[in-house]
Amino acid sequence: MIKILNYLLPPRKWVPFVIVAVGVGTGLFAYLLYVSNAVSYLSDDPKTCVNCHVMTPFYATWQHSSHGRVTTCNDCHVPHNNVFNKYFFKAKDGIYHATVFTWRAEPQVIHIKEAGTDVVQKNCQRCHGDLNANVKTTGVTLESKSHGEGKLCWDCHREVPHGKVNSLSSVPNARVPLLQSPVPEWLQKQTDSTATEKKKETKQTK
Amino acid sequence: MKRKPWLGWVMFGVTMLVVFMLGLLVNSVMERRTEALFVNRVLAPVGEFESKNEVWGANYPREYQTYIETADTTFSSKYGGGKMKDMLHEDPRMVVLWAGYAFSKDYNQGRGHFYALEDIYNTLRTGAPKGPQDGPQPASCWVCKSPDVPRMMDKLGIDEFYKQTWAALGPEIVNPIGCADCHDSKTMNLKITRPALIEAFKEQGKDITKATHNEMRSLVCAQCHVEYYFDKKSVEGAVKVKFPWKNGMGVEDMEKYYDGIEFSDFTHALSKAPILKAQHPDYEIHQMGIHGQRGVSCADCHMPYKSEGGQKFTDHKIQSPLNNVANSCQVCHREEEKTLVANVTERQDKIYQIRIELEDQLVKAHIEAKLAWDKGATEAQMKNILQLIRQSQWRWDFTAASHGGSFHAPLETARVITNGLNKAAEARIALGKVLASLGQTGPIQYPDISTKAKAQQFIGLDMAKERANKAEFKKTLLPQWLEQAKKK
Numbered sequence: 001m002i003k004i005l006n007y008l009l010p011p012r013k014w015v016p017f018v019i020v021a022v023g024v025g026t027g028l029f030a031y032l033l034y035v036s037n038a039v040s041y042l043s044d045d046p047k048t049c050v051n052c053h054v055m056t057p058f059y060a061t062w063q064h065s066s067h068g069r070v071t072t073c074n075d076c077h078v079p080h081n082n083v084f085n086k087y088f089f090k091a092k093d094g095i096y097h098a099t100v101f102t103w104r105a106e107p108q109v110i111h112i113k114e115a116g117t118d119v120v121q122k123n124c125q126r127c128h129g130d131l132n133a134n135v136k137t138t139g140v141t142l143e144s145k146s147h148g149e150g151k152l153c154w155d156c157h158r159e160v161p162h163g164k165v166n167s168l169s170s171v172p173n174a175r176v177p178l179l180q181s182p183v184p185e186w187l188q189k190q191t192d193s194t195a196t197e198k199k200k201e202t203k204q205t206k
Numbered sequence: 207m208k209r210k211p212w213l214g215w216v217m218f219g220v221t222m223l224v225v226f227m228l229g230l231l232v233n234s235v236m237e238r239r240t241e242a243l244f245v246n247r248v249l250a251p252v253g254e255f256e257s258k259n260e261v262w263g264a265n266y267p268r269e270y271q272t273y274i275e276t277a278d279t280t281f282s283s284k285y286g287g288g289k290m291k292d293m294l295h296e297d298p299r300m301v302v303l304w305a306g307y308a309f310s311k312d313y314n315q316g317r318g319h320f321y322a323l324e325d326i327y328n329t330l331r332t333g334a335p336k337g338p339q340d341g342p343q344p345a346s347c348w349v350c351k352s353p354d355v356p357r358m359m360d361k362l363g364i365d366e367f368y369k370q371t372w373a374a375l376g377p378e379i380v381n382p383i384g385c386a387d388c389h390d391s392k393t394m395n396l397k398i399t400r401p402a403l404i405e406a407f408k409e410q411g412k413d414i415t416k417a418t419h420n421e422m423r424s425l426v427c428a429q430c431h432v433e434y435y436f437d438k439k440s441v442e443g444a445v446k447v448k449f450p451w452k453n454g455m456g457v458e459d460m461e462k463y464y465d466g467i468e469f470s471d472f473t474h475a476l477s478k479a480p481i482l483k484a485q486h487p488d489y490e491i492h493q494m495g496i497h498g499q500r501g502v503s504c505a506d507c508h509m510p511y512k513s514e515g516g517q518k519f520t521d522h523k524i525q526s527p528l529n530n531v532a533n534s535c536q537v538c539h540r541e542e543e544k545t546l547v548a549n550v551t552e553r554q555d556k557i558y559q560i561r562i563e564l565e566d567q568l569v570k571a572h573i574e575a576k577l578a579w580d581k582g583a584t585e586a587q588m589k590n591i592l593q594l595i596r597q598s599q600w601r602w603d604f605t606a607a608s609h610g611g612s613f614h615a616p617l618e619t620a621r622v623i624t625n626g627l628n629k630a631a632e633a634r635i636a637l638g639k640v641l642a643s644l645g646q647t648g649p650i651q652y653p654d655i656s657t658k659a660k661a662q663q664f665i666g667l668d669m670a671k672e673r674a675n676k677a678e679f680k681k682t683l684l685p686q687w688l689e690q691a692k693k694k
Contacts, residue, residue, distance in 0.1 A: 066537050165518065178242050
């Protein structure tokens with residue numbers, strides 16, 4: 001270990017340059033965390049999920065649904081069996097989401113993956129155990145469904161909670177808590193000149 | 207390292223690559239964040255105080271078209287809906303209860319927001335002004351009728367606005383309740399545009415700017431759908447719209463406030479009681495019911511999401527949820543529509559039943575009090591009785607004036623009516639003693655008030671004259687207003 005470290009250490013006269021280079025890298029990484037609002041991802045606040053605007057339709061439909069006053073996104077979409085599993089799943093899912101979003105590979109209609117399906121199904125049962133105790137399909141898991149034994153909750157409850165219609169353009173005018181613009185106001189004004197010019201033209205008419 | 211200089215270069219290259227990629231990633235994050243701001247861009251800019259709804263509508267056709275649908279008056283539920291109903295015709299007791307106040311002339315079940323101005327022109331309560339300085343009403347009557355109000359408040363200043371007469375602002379206030387009343391012209395976020403609500407929050411030590419988005423979905427409605435009064439004291443010559451919320455939003459809290467400032471809306475023509483007129487405390491009563499307590503907002507039921515061509519948007523046809531059970535009730539309640547409507551009307555029926563019982567008692571109390579005065583009762587004898595009548599009628603009106611109170615908070619509504627019945631009973635027992643002491647024996651003759659016309663005749667209104675004046679106003683001044691507005 002120490003041998004390898006010694007091997008990699010730069011010659012003495014290089015040291016200042018290396019320190020600067022590593023500093024630049026670290027600084028840029030810190031800036032990345034700042035710009036991407038990374039700390040917010042530790043919380044359970046649904047606002048976090050609309051950091052990326054592709055989630056707007058899902059935030060808006062949840063907010064207008066029967067679950068809108070009593071749940072957060074994480075109540076359904078991350079596991080709750082123990083804290084390690086919760087954060088492990090969150091990190092895994094988050095990195096996957098971030099990758100897709102960064103590569104601009106998000107589909108027009110987002111479908112939940114197998115791992116997510118399993119988590120959501122378990123979370124339905126976590127809260128609604130008392131409601132569906134007499135329903136035959138209680139205890140259906142993703143595995144049993146794939147063997148043709150029973151159905152998942154939303155195979156019947158299709159509207160819950162996001163509605164049947166969901167695509168990236170399904171809620172054009174949803175009001176969701178968007179992050180503040182990273183563009184400073186003076187710059188915004190410059191780039192927005194067309195709008196301001198028009199505004200001058202449309203006087204306060206009645 | 208010393209023996210292999212190329213390794214140094216490799217590390218240099220790797221570091222450079224990492225920093226370069228990091229830079230690209232940062233750039234991409236910023237780009238995508240900026241994108242979010244362009245998702246919902248106003249294409250045709252809207253001025254800050256733009257009061258013309260159609261200008262906003264150009265940007266938001268779906269919302270605007272559903273807003274226009276508030277012109278639909280076909281739906282009528284058992285007690286409400288968008289259809290115009292002559293409330294005095296349906297319940298002539300109200301004529302007597304409001305004797306000495308303009309509500310006894312004319313009181314209709316409201317229609318959609320689209321008709322806000324048409325209906326205020328038509329109602330006999332606004333009288334028939336002949337010129338800009340003519341009465342009877344102050345500009346305060348416009349406050350909840352039009353997005354031109356914030357525009358004029360900005361132009362004149364709030365106090366100056368409140369100093370005007372209703373007639374003086376006629377040519378300026380020409381667009382019915384619409385976009386600018388609730389929305390920010392730039393961001394389209396919900397926004398409070400009426401000073402009274404902001405002041406009421408301040409008085410309670412709350413900061414309205416801290417309201418969450420979900421609270422705002424009720425608070426924009428609470429700008430108008432609340433109990434208010436005309437405050438003539440705080441600014442010389444101005445009639446300010448003010449909410450009596452300083453002690454809280456319950457019926458007793460507001461009463462305490464009114465008693466504290468020795469306020470009454472009018473002195474009753476028959477009993478001479480100092481009466482408080484309640485004005486639709488819808489928001490307050492909703493907050494006291496189970497839906498309000500669970501955080502269900504006004505918009506959740508009155509403006510639910512609507513799906514059209516694969517796009518979801520807020521339905522701006524603000525209406526009775528009973529006309530749209532599938533998208534309001536059934537979002538949470540998995541019951542048959544028939545069952546849900548039956549549940550609502552059951553509550554309404556029961557509340558209506560006890561409300562009418564209270565009205566009957568109150569009408570008799572007013573008539574008996576008049577009889578006592580006629581027989582020569584003294585102020586001292588009547589003082590306590592009039593106070594009881596005031597308290598009883600305040601409780602009755604608080605429930606009667608509210609739209610949907612019997613659904614929003616059936617238990618609270620029933621409690622308030624029961625309190626009112628108790629006060630009416632106490633008043634009538636005391637009246638019985640006073641009347642006996644003045645020599646009244648045997649049964650009292652109560653007038654026939656079975657129809658609106660008979661009741662209005664009984665309290666001495668000249669309805670023919672009222673209507674003729676109104677027709678004159680609609681022939682002369684009103685067209686002038688609309689003409690002037692068009693020119694601007």
